[in-house]
Amino acid sequence: MTQHGSSLNFRDFVADLLATGDAVDVRVPVSPTLEAGAITRRVYDTKAPAPLFDHLTEGNPGCRILGAPAGLSGIPGETYGRLAAHFGLPRDTTPPELLERLITAMDAAPMPPRVVSTGPCKENVLTGDEVDLRHFPVPLLHEQDGGRYFGTYGFHVVRTPDARWTSWSVSRTMLHGRNTLVGPAMPQQHLGMIHRMWAERGERTPWAMVLGAPPAALAAAGMPLPAEVDEAGYVGALVGSPVDVVRTETNDLYVPANSEIVLEGWISPEETAPEGPMGEYHGYAFEESRPQPVFHVEAVTFRDRPVLPICVAGIPPEENHTIWGTMISATSLRLLRSSGLPVTLAWCSYEAATCWMVVAVDIRRLAETGMTERQLADSVAEVLFGSHTGWLVPKVLLVADDIDITDIDQVVWAMATRSHPATGHYLYPEAPGIPMVPYLTADEVRTGRGGKTVVSCLLPEQFHGETRGITASFHNSYPEDVRRRVVENWARYGFGAPGPRTR
Ligand SMILES: Cc1cc2nc3c(=O)[nH]c(=O)nc-3n(C[C@H](O)[C@H](O)[C@H](O)COP(=O)(O)O)c2cc1C
Ligand SMILES: [Mn+2]
Structure with missing residues (x-):
């Protein structure tokens, strides 16, 4: 048996x-x-x-x-x-x-x-x-x-x-x-x-x-x-x-x-x-x-x-993304949490081919730490990039936990609207990393160091635990009774079956 x-x-x-x-x-x-x-x-x-x-x-x-x-x-x-x-x-x-x-x-x-x-x-x-x-x-x-x-x-x-x-x-x-x-x-x-x-x-x-x-x-x-x-x-x-x-x-x-x-x-x-x-x-x-x-x-x-x-490796999604990426997410999330950082979730977006990991930050707990953006980025880099799991991850994106980081559409939106081009990018040229990453220079491949970054997609006020404005979305911009009526009547309006998801 x-x-x-x-x-x-x-x-x-x-x-x-x-x-x-x-x-x-x-x-x-x-x-x-x-x-x-x-x-x-x-x-x-x-x-x-x-x-x-x-x-x-x-x-x-x-x-x-x-x-x-x-x-x-x-x-x-x-x-x-x-x-x-x-x-x-x-x-x-x-x-x-x-x-x-x-x-x-x-x-x-x-x-x-x-x-x-x-x-x-x-x-x-x-x-x-x-x-x-x-x-x-x-x-x-x-x-x-x-x-x-x-x-x-x-x-x-x-x-x-x-x-x-x-x-x-x-x-x-x-x-x-x-x-x-x-x-x-x-x-x-x-x-x-x-x-x-x-x-x-x-x-x-x-x-x-x-x-x-x-x-x-x-x-x-x-x-x-x-x-x-x-x-x-x-x-x-x-x-x-x-x-x-x-x-x-x-x-x-x-x-x-x-x-x-x-x-x-x-x-x-x-x-x-x-x-x-x-x-x-x-x-x-x-x-x-x-x-x-x-x-x-x-x-x-x-x-x-x-x-x-x-596994026929190549552009996502294949098993290097769905298995490897998911397993990296788990080990990295446990590591970040156990280091005391205000992290709620970590996810290697399959679409990013295991070349970046998105980290969701609890902004209320972040505010309690009193950390600046640089301190947060440096702490994440220090905890992660020196570890067996973080060696595999060249880029880390930090976002507030109002974003569902397993939804690439929301990640793109956060990155576009919240990451400041002048101040949001932190570079770690001494951090060790996997030499297979395509954009690395010959020197970085030879030394096994560099090409690693933490990108902050956190808004300045999120370091004080707040988010200005509200997301203009189906979920936030209409009272519950209106939303319910719209969903219930969806087919009657002539749209066929209700859509799979709304935000
Ligand atoms: C489908 C698939 C293919 C992989 N191919 C390789 C590979 O060819 N070389 C490699 O070093 N890691 C590869 N990995 C990643 C390693 O398995 C992973 O980093 C794992 O942690 C290595 O085991 P270790 O931590 O015990 O060293 C692959 C993972 C998956 C899921
Ligand atoms: Mn092992």
């Missing part, structure tokens, strides 16, 4: 999406060479259901692909439904509800995984010379990509040499050879940190990669939890049940027992190979490839008719 439910069983997650009409069983033959990628890109753009490619024209028969596993949903009232399903939450869960849930689990005691003797991921076991990754339908996702990507929605499993800390983390892997992959392991990310510990001893890093993992585990592996925190224990606390894990065949690591595909092997201490380019989270595909570590695969285990999930 394996554990069930959409948060802890990827196969159940897919079945639930199909049952709710938020996935489509694509039975016509589809090529993993660009066609599956193109369909998935269009699915993101149109908020169409996730495509389950049943019949791929390359790779062993029976292998399947799920595109857009956390794309936004076009089902009314369920925009974040596919994301919420990763955590077993109702499909109408709102972003603030989800963030509170993620934060509560960070404050709870970890629930370590439970070791079981076997599981569905052992239905097929290939070792040694039997391993040939090219037998899977490894997709070419964009025409400009430097290769086929096996791992775009899976996580790496590595453990420190002293076995104190096991890290699960999402980072892409490109097919390199029959039994090798190549992909980034940035030194600031936990995969890179642990790989370095082994490499400094001159040893290979024992490694596994999990594809079609329990969705809650995948999301936690894409979450910048602090160093030394096991993502597995966090997942247990988050879903209220330990994750069932099994031992790998070859290297004494543990992987979720019902994963679709598990790759086992090691990372070379010194060997690199060119990786990329690939269409990326910020929305661009650049031309260069870069030398990255090589991952050697010594065993592959997989479920019957395995489903390989893919």
Whole structure:
């Protein structure tokens, strides 16, 4: 018996999406060479259901692909439904509800995984010379990509040499050879940190990669939890049940027992190979490839008719925005709150491609602190930019909490009408940051510092807890009885069904 439910069983997650009409069983033959990628890109753009490619024209028969596993949903009232399903939450869960849930689990005691003797991921076991990754339908996702990507929605499993800390983390892997992959392991990310510990001893890093993992585990592996925190224990606390894990065949690591595909092997201490380019989270595909570590695969285990999930990175919204951005929002919000700053919510607008985070400020509490705008900006920068989560966030926008920061229209309006061009921009040239941000200078990329800003969209009087004037809107500009009459009579006026939202 394996554990069930959409948060802890990827196969159940897919079945639930199909049952709710938020996935489509694509039975016509589809090529993993660009066609599956193109369909998935269009699915993101149109908020169409996730495509389950049943019949791929390359790779062993029976292998399947799920595109857009956390794309936004076009089902009314369920925009974040596919994301919420990763955590077993109702499909109408709102972003603030989800963030509170993620934060509560960070404050709870970890629930370590439970070791079981076997599981569905052992239905097929290939070792040694039997391993040939090219037998899977490894997709070419964009025409400009430097290769086929096996791992775009899976996580790496590595453990420190002293076995104190096991890290699960999402980072892409490109097919390199029959039994090798190549992909980034940035030194600031936990995969890179642990790989370095082994490499400094001159040893290979024992490694596994999990594809079609329990969705809650995948999301936690894409979450910048602090160093030394096991993502597995966090997942247990988050879903209220330990994750069932099994031992790998070859290297004494543990992987979720019902994963679709598990790759086992090691990372070379010194060997690199060119990786990329690939269409990326910020929305661009650049031309260069870069030398990255090589991952050697010594065993592959997989479920019957395995489903390989893919993220086709690029302009929003895809999983780098809906999963990564949301998880960054949660860790950042908890950090800002626990530092005592008057912050009510933090949200990486999906539309901003995980390149900015909007922070909502409680202006009454702000007034009590007596802070100036510069003091507030500097405090936010100090708390955030030096942290594991804030390293990922180049721009922070501060807005008053009358704005719903999960609504990009309101954020744009606040920025346009409240941010003073002369005084509202605070720069942090010494702050460390992720070097992938497109606008960075060559120097900033080299030093890993700068290009970071806090933009204040707070009006001067909001530092005294006040907002001049009122928002001229449907909600504020009419008495309640008039609003009610208008809503009730909407169809009678000749407008058809009432609009989805009003402000
Ligand atoms: C779909 C997806 C793709 C990602 N791709 C990468 C990647 O290729 N490289 C990377 O360093 N981080 C990538 N991330 C972000 C990391 O998973 C994230 O920063 C996470 O916190 C890393 O784990 P760690 O905090 O344990 O180091 C991706 C996240 C998601 C959700
Ligand atoms: Mn980690």
